Amino acid sequence: MIIYESYNQAIPSGFVVFDSDMMVAGINHRVKEALTFVKAKNLWLEFERDYTNPSDSNAIKIIGCSKALLGGIERHFIGFVPRGIAKYISQSKFYDKVQPILSNILANDYTVENIFLGNIEIKFHIIGPVELYQTYQTATAYNELIFHLNSVNRSILQICEVGDIVSLWVKPDKSGVVVFTNKGGLMGGEGKMGYVPRHLQERIIENISKGGLYNSEIISISDESCEIKNQELTPEEVKRIGQEAMDRYYKRIADEISKSYKPKTSFTLDFLLSDDIEKKKVKKGNIVYIVTKSKEYYLSNLDNLEVEIHDSKGILLGKASYPQQTFFRSSIIRILRSVFSGYFLDVNVVSVTKNRWVSILITPTQKL
Incomplete structure (x- = not known):
C-alpha cells in the first residue's frame, strides 16, 4: 500500500x-x-x-x-x-x-x-x-545545525562512518548546498553525499557568503540516511580562530630558533640568483657566505625569516625567505638555529641550473 x-x-x-x-x-x-x-x-x-x-x-x-x-x-x-x-x-x-x-x-x-x-x-x-x-x-x-541529508547518495554512504568530517559547498548559482566527503580519496563531485535540507540552505548560504564556515561531521548513518552536525562559525569567529592559529604558529617558530642546537649533518638550500648577477659568475665549487640578522630581529619579524647569500667579495647573490617560500622552511630554520647556537657555516655551491636556481651545501663547523 x-x-x-x-x-x-x-x-x-x-x-x-x-x-x-x-x-x-x-x-x-x-x-x-x-x-x-x-x-x-x-x-x-x-x-x-x-x-x-x-x-x-x-x-x-x-x-x-x-x-x-x-x-x-x-x-x-x-x-x-x-x-x-x-x-x-x-x-x-x-x-x-x-x-x-x-x-x-x-x-x-x-x-x-x-x-x-x-x-x-x-x-x-x-x-x-x-x-x-x-x-x-x-x-x-541557532549556531548548531543538525540535519538528515536529502537526496542521499547511497553508494557513497557505504564508505562513510560516524565521526567522518564532511564539507559544505554552495552551488555557484546559490540554488543549493551540497555535502561532500573526501573519504577514500574521493574529491569534488565524486564524493557527493547529498544535499542540505531546503529549510537550512538560505541560512548556510548567507553565512558562507559573508566569510563564515562550518565544522561538519557525521553523527549517525545507515544504508539510507545520514545525520550531519554542523557547528556554525561566524566571520568574526573564523577571524579569531585564524589569528589564534597564527599566534600558535609564530610561537612554535620562535621556540624552534631559540632552542640550543647541535648540528650533526650538512644540508642544502636552493635560492634564485638576483637579476643583476650574471649566471656565469656563479660556478660549482664557489665558496659563498650566508648573512643573517640578529636573533632579536627575527623574533620580532617571524613573518619574514630571510637570509642573504653573498659571494666572497660581499656581493649579494640572492635571498631565501620563509614563510613566503614555504619549501625553504627546514633549511632556514637549521641555518638560524646553527648560527644562534654559535656555529660557523661552511657554504659551497653544488649546482647552478639553466633557470638561475643555485643549490648550496651548508656544513655547520666548530663554534665561533
Missing part, C-alpha cells in the same frame, strides 16, 4: 512559515505508530517537550493526531523535531510561540512476515507569529 499526500493546510492569520519541509526524525523506530497515523483521516501534528529524554534534554516529540470515530482524538508519538532545531526552540523563547503543520507524507507499507520493508517519510513546516520571523531567523543561539 503506497500513500502519498501533499498538504496545503491553511496558515492561521498572523502566522508565517519559519522553517519548511523538515523531516520527522527517528520515524523508522516508530513505524507502527506512524503507519497508523498516516492511514487515519483529518490529520494534524503537535509538539511535546521531552524533558526526561536521556540522550537529549532539548528533545521535542512530534505527536501525530487524528480524529477518532467516536469524536475523540487519537494521538501517536511518531518521532522528533531534528535535533539542532529542537535545541534552538527549546533554549529560546520560541517553544510556546511556534507550532507544526503537515507538509507531505510518503509511505510504502510493504510488510513481509511482520517485518516492515517499506519506507515512510513525514515532513512538516514550523509556523509562528509574523512579528517574530526575523528574530527566529537571525538569533545567534
Whole structure:
C-alpha cells in the first residue's frame, strides 16, 4: 500500500512559515505508530517537550493526531523535531510561540512476515507569529545545525562512518548546498553525499557568503540516511580562530630558533640568483657566505625569516625567505638555529641550473 499526500493546510492569520519541509526524525523506530497515523483521516501534528529524554534534554516529540470515530482524538508519538532545531526552540523563547503543520507524507507499507520493508517519510513546516520571523531567523543561539541529508547518495554512504568530517559547498548559482566527503580519496563531485535540507540552505548560504564556515561531521548513518552536525562559525569567529592559529604558529617558530642546537649533518638550500648577477659568475665549487640578522630581529619579524647569500667579495647573490617560500622552511630554520647556537657555516655551491636556481651545501663547523 503506497500513500502519498501533499498538504496545503491553511496558515492561521498572523502566522508565517519559519522553517519548511523538515523531516520527522527517528520515524523508522516508530513505524507502527506512524503507519497508523498516516492511514487515519483529518490529520494534524503537535509538539511535546521531552524533558526526561536521556540522550537529549532539548528533545521535542512530534505527536501525530487524528480524529477518532467516536469524536475523540487519537494521538501517536511518531518521532522528533531534528535535533539542532529542537535545541534552538527549546533554549529560546520560541517553544510556546511556534507550532507544526503537515507538509507531505510518503509511505510504502510493504510488510513481509511482520517485518516492515517499506519506507515512510513525514515532513512538516514550523509556523509562528509574523512579528517574530526575523528574530527566529537571525538569533545567534541557532549556531548548531543538525540535519538528515536529502537526496542521499547511497553508494557513497557505504564508505562513510560516524565521526567522518564532511564539507559544505554552495552551488555557484546559490540554488543549493551540497555535502561532500573526501573519504577514500574521493574529491569534488565524486564524493557527493547529498544535499542540505531546503529549510537550512538560505541560512548556510548567507553565512558562507559573508566569510563564515562550518565544522561538519557525521553523527549517525545507515544504508539510507545520514545525520550531519554542523557547528556554525561566524566571520568574526573564523577571524579569531585564524589569528589564534597564527599566534600558535609564530610561537612554535620562535621556540624552534631559540632552542640550543647541535648540528650533526650538512644540508642544502636552493635560492634564485638576483637579476643583476650574471649566471656565469656563479660556478660549482664557489665558496659563498650566508648573512643573517640578529636573533632579536627575527623574533620580532617571524613573518619574514630571510637570509642573504653573498659571494666572497660581499656581493649579494640572492635571498631565501620563509614563510613566503614555504619549501625553504627546514633549511632556514637549521641555518638560524646553527648560527644562534654559535656555529660557523661552511657554504659551497653544488649546482647552478639553466633557470638561475643555485643549490648550496651548508656544513655547520666548530663554534665561533
